[in-house]
Amino acid sequence: MDSVPETFVQMFDGTSVLVAAYDEFDRLRYANPAFRAAFFLDENETPLWSEIMRRNHDAGRGSVIRAKDFEAWLISTQSRRGKTGFRAYETDLVDGRWLWMTESVRGDGWMLCIASDITGLRAEDRAVRQDRDFAVKTSYTDELTGIANRRFVTERIEEMLRRPPSKAGVPGCIGLLDIDHFKLVNDRHGHQAGDLILRDFAQRISGLIRRSDCFGRVGGEEFVLVLPRTPIGQAALLVERMLATVRTARPFADRPDVAYTFSAGLAEGRPDDSAASLYARADKALYSAKMGGRNRIYCDGSEPDRPAIAQ
Missing domain, CATH: 3.30.70.270 (Reverse transcriptase/Diguanylate cyclase domain)
Structure with a gap:
């Protein structure tokens, strides 16, 4: 990742926090070992975010996606992904971990994603938080097409x-x-x-x-x-x-x-x-x-x- 000083890359590589950067076309340009391990990425590959989601979903690993129609879910999610300067949300992985994910987007469209493991937080509160996130998503989604409203x-x-x-x-x-x-x-x-x-x-x-x-x-x-x-x-x-x-x-x-x-x-x-x-x-x-x-x-x-x- 040429735009990040080597010192910062070393810091990212050495942390258990998941760190990744995507360009304006949503292609992965940097991911630390923790991120690559969580989403089953080889050391040097740079796939599109949609490719990461699709192949992990097909393999039954990575993020938990509770949608009957994966392609419809993908279109709906992409219609809002990276469109605001900052977004924070929870997501869970098939291996049982829960992550607190933040997305920060620069003016040129590059996006930095940082995820921390919050599995230890009270499990009984998760349903409330998920219901809140679902309500927010629904308020911004066109019901027929699944894209933004x-x-x-x-x-x-x-x-x-x-x-x-x-x-x-x-x-x-x-x-x-x-x-x-x-x-x-x-x-x-x-x-x-x-x-x-x-x-x-x-x-x-x-x-x-x-x-x-x-x-x-x-x-x-x-x-x-x-x-x-x-x-x-x-x-x-x-x-x-x-x-x-x-x-x-x-x-x-x-x-x-x-x-x-x-x-x-x-x-x-x-x-x-x-x-x-x-x-x-x-x-x-x-x-x-x-x-x-x-x-x-x-x-x-x-x-x-x-x-x-x-x-």
Whole structure:
């Protein structure tokens, strides 16, 4: 870990406290021996956090995950993981240990995780603490898709606007993403099919964002991307990749002819912006994308509209 002085690395390596650092894409860049032992990691490997969770879950070890659908749990957890400057929570391991985990996130998206063994604390209090953590998680989660909800996304927009801007002077961007002709999908195929498309869309977009970004559903077929410290040109490239991915989606195995697209409006934060004013400009850009033919991006202030990638 080049950015940490060797003295600190030696301190981390010699402690029983679990210490790890992830980059902005949630790839492990440093882990001390205690962390690697707890999560069954070889000395020099640097997997993504999702890969660590998936393979340990498949092997019946590591963190205890009380979800019937692991992939749904993963998407839901990633929609909130590393989105705030600091988070603390309890987690238990299959071997019986309980950990108090803290996550501290820098402005560039790097995250430091430190976990202490709290197995000796009163076991009878754990259920109360778990119920509290579950209630907090539920208040920030969209029930249908499992990703972040309007409340969580709005807080991330406000937080982005409060942070010092990047070196380029940009606090970041937001994007409004709206599935095209969604009412027709419900009318032709039924609301269950519409729900499946919403979940498919949430899963595909969640797999394309950086860990420092936030993606959530704010209602109906409308979703929001929060892209801290990201200029609008870079944001447009990210969303163009999403457009290309969704265009090839076929959510129904028995109906390969059913496809869907989305439109997007992007707006870059300004020094005098509030969450409401930034959202309003992105919404206006989304309207222009819809009026321009759908299946495309429109950037706030651009002229003319920015088309989608050619098929």
